[in-house]
Amino acid sequence: MAFRSCLKDLFVSVSLLFSGPPKTEAQLKKEAKKREKMEKFQQKKEMEEKKKTHPLPDSYSPQYVEAAWYSWWEKQGFFKPEYGNVSEPNPRGVFMMCIPPPNVTGSLHLGHALTNAIQDCLTRWHRMRGETTLWNPGCDHAGIATQVVVEKKLMRERKMTRHDLGRENFIQEVWKWKNEKGDRIYHQLKKLGSSLDWDRACFTMDDKLSYAVQEAFVRMHEEGVIYRSKRLVNWSCTLNSAISDIEVDKKELTGRTLLPVPGYKEKVEFGVLVSFSYKVEGSDEEVVVATTRIETMLGDTAVAVHPDDSRYQHLKGKTVVHPFCDRKMPIVFDDFVDMNFGTGAVKITPAHDHNDYEVGERHKLTFINILDENGLLINVPPPFLGMKRFEARKAVLQALKDLGQFKEVKDNPMVVPVCSRSKDIVEPLLKPQWYVDCKGMGKQAADVVRNGELKIIPDHHLKTWFNWMDNIRDWCISRQLWWGHRIPAYFVTVNDPSIKPGEDVDGHYWVSGRSEEEAREKAAKRFNVTADKISLRQDEDVLDTWFSSGIFPFSIFGWPTEDLRVFYPGTLLETGHDILFFWVARMVMMGLKLTGKLPFKEVYLHAVVRDAHGRKMSKSLGNVIDPLDVITGISLEGLHAQLIESNLDPLEIEKAKQGQKSDYPSGIPECGTDALRFALCAYTSQGRDINLDVNRILGYRHFCNKLWNAVKFAMRTLGEGFLCGSESVSDRWILSRLSAAVALCDGGFQAYDFPTITTAIYSFWLYELCDVYLESVKPVLSRTDSEGQKQADICRQTLYTCLEVGLRLLSPLMPFVTEELFQRLPRRHSQDSPSSICVTPYPETSEMEFVMSVVKTIRSLRADYNLTKTRADCETSHSTLHTHFKLTRFN
DSSP states (O other), rough: OOOHHHHHHHHHHHHHHHHHHHHOOHHHHHHHHHHHHHHHHHHHHHHHHHHSSSSSSOOHHHHHHHHSSSHHHHOOOOOOTGGTTTSSSSTOEEEEEOOOOOBBOOOOOOOHHHHHHHHHHHHHHHHHHTTTEEEEEEBOOHHHHHHHHHHHHOOOOOOOOOHHHHHHHHHHHOOOOOOOHHHHHHHHHTTTTTOOGGGGETTTSSSHHHHHHHHHHHHHHHHHEEEHHHHHHETTTTTTTOGGGEEEEEEESSSEEEHHHHHHEEEESEEEEEEEEEEETTTTTTEEEEESSSSGGGGOOOOOHHHHHHHHGGGGEEEETTTSSSOOEEEEEOTTTTTTSSSSSEEEESSHHHHHHHHHHHHTTOOOBBBBBSSBBBOOTTTTTOOBHHHHHHHHHHHHHHHHHHEEEEOOOOOEEETTOOOOOOEEEEEEEEEEEEHHHHHHHHHHTTTTSSSEGGGGGGHHHHHHHHHHOOEEEEESSSSSOOOOEEEEEEOTTOOOOTTOGGGGGGEESSHHHHHHHHHHHHTSSSSGGEEEEEEEEEEOOOHHHHHHHHTTTTTSOOTTTTOOSSSSEEGGGGGIIIIIIHHHHHHHHHSSOOOOOOOEOOOOEETTTTTTTOOGGGGOOOHHHHHHOBBBHHHHHHHHHHSHHHHHHHHHHHHHHOOOOOOOOOHHHHHHHHHHHHHGGGEEEEEHHHHHHHHHHHHHHHHHHHHHHHHHOOOTTTTOOOOHHHHHHHHHTTTHHHHHHHHHHHTHHHHHHHHHHIIIIIIIIIIIHHHHHHHHHHOSSHHHHHHHHHHHHHHHHHHHHHHHHHHSHHHHHHHHHHTSSSOOSSSTTTSSSSGGGOOOOOHHHHHHHHHHHHHHHHHHHHTTTTOOOOOOOSSSSHHHHHHHHOO
């Protein structure tokens, strides 16, 4: 043992002898930098070897070009803000944008591809401008949408409902779905070339984000901004939940129409107006009213007429009698009534109609709820009690006919509210729910746009913004679901006979808390009892998905516990105009409320993608296309197979198959990522809607082929021994403009004018470079005399600059093919040139003008010191590294 101990001491001594004293932090940093430099050098050598061992293929192949670059970009850390130094201020600024988190309901579609094409182009452009750049990825739990698809899957595969599983087991099933679909979504984003910082990927139900949601609710509840109230909500009887306005489709009918309704074997009649009469109490007189929902007359509690309608002045103070019970209903006078429509008299059902609700509030009418959560009749006379709502529709109509109070039925153009998730008819239902008081926040959100703090682009959306903000209603944030953020609110029961038990709707008996212990302490303090006398029941409901989405821009950075200074507020929010109110407005309101700052400085809204016929994308129409199917191509049989694997019912599958057969009789050809991205950006000129035609995408795939052939020709022309950079700075400056393409692209990015960018690049490469310039220089390049050789050298230099600048112009839009071709080009400064095109400077006219001003100053100095005929060295000192880099690029 002693020998081993001595031997160990000897090893330690020798180790210390050779390693020396412990290294300082500065030495360790220096060594780390040295290792990093060596790794980059080795990677650069690997890229050079690739170019030597793998010559450019004869023809363009998206599959070949897109095979490996993304993993290399990611490995190099190009997508991370730490690629620059985030601890020190960047003179070029910071660009931060968060992805509109896609729902984990399934795969991405072409609408998502448009969003990501635009966002990635902007991100890559800002990165190439030298800014510290972060594009933050994430996914949304999409409460109601995800719960519905998982429930359908359970029923289809196991013939089970969520109630059969129970809450905990069902939530585990949803997590399995989320993990599967989340991975699929991230795979799609990577295939689209999205330069996201994946180390920062987040999910709206991650612990960090869930804590932020809880904190936001508790703070706003304590302040009184969140409150409990019993009001009308959009109710889906199939889902047994309130739903948001965005989940309600407005189905327009021109007249009598039979619609399918979940839970009914026969289709239900809509689009008709039924007229019937109420008898005036104590007389033979009657008042005729009309309705599109005759079953709701069971909940009528008044008849309303206009105060100026002379036909009914004699009925002031009178009542009418309900035909199926002894209910006496007042005739009220209210100016919401249109006395020129119909008879000028309106039935009032305060518990089942939004307008009637307000009339009921104004006139203090009785509110009678006649529907339970499943759509069965309650609080009605025995003949109708327990009936399904649309079976009661027929029964009520027949009963009125039997009493002789039915008048007529006629066609009536109308809008039917349909739940987008369940396809059920939405019912206005009176339920106690949680609400956000939006009046103050709405005014603040309107003011920041009016005073220019927040810019909305294009500005034709301003009218919509102000209309919503100036007329904002309180926001119902509770949902009767299992999947989502459970509301951190607790109903209080005080175990003390001296304290009256509370009702569910009474906000005084509800407390919120970050934990049950905190809630118990609050309750004990409120009711002035000891904590042991408090019993708590946490609300079963979950929060509206838009609540967590509303705090996404700062919850992803750990609010409220972490420092948000570097990346919050963000720079830009880019999304579709269809969620301007549902998401954008709520982020603005929540950001201002909880952080005191706007979450971003600008909002750019793009158009909504439709199919080539202008139809909304719908799975049942067969026109929802996976971007990967456009990138890699797919047969018609392959498209059909995807439908069979979906959640569609057999009838919808057959309908969708016919749609696919009509639109894609030969399937979808391989277009590649670059062509898809370029086409989507070019499409943004179409205004509010984009009618997407796959043939146009294929046209840009042919453009990639033209680009490929142009560079192949140029590489042969430049030859093995070509050395770039001998042309004058003036020549480079002129060429850098590339017939104003540089100016158009730079200006286009700054103005979010993607059609200008795509047109400028397409025209330069296809028409000016390929069709004109390359054809015109072919005779020059073939000359062998000495003068011809000089001209050929100039052509080669010009051609090289066109290629190098042209590829950089195109890189944000077509990252894969430009990287492949850029790696084959000779470099101006091989030692310190960036290893990837995605981190080279984006061409700017202002930069060229700056260089020219330096050249002009140098020429002036040469003249002042009579050095015009002497080749003199010139030393420059630079105030920033950025200035130094700009000049060294031009020798």
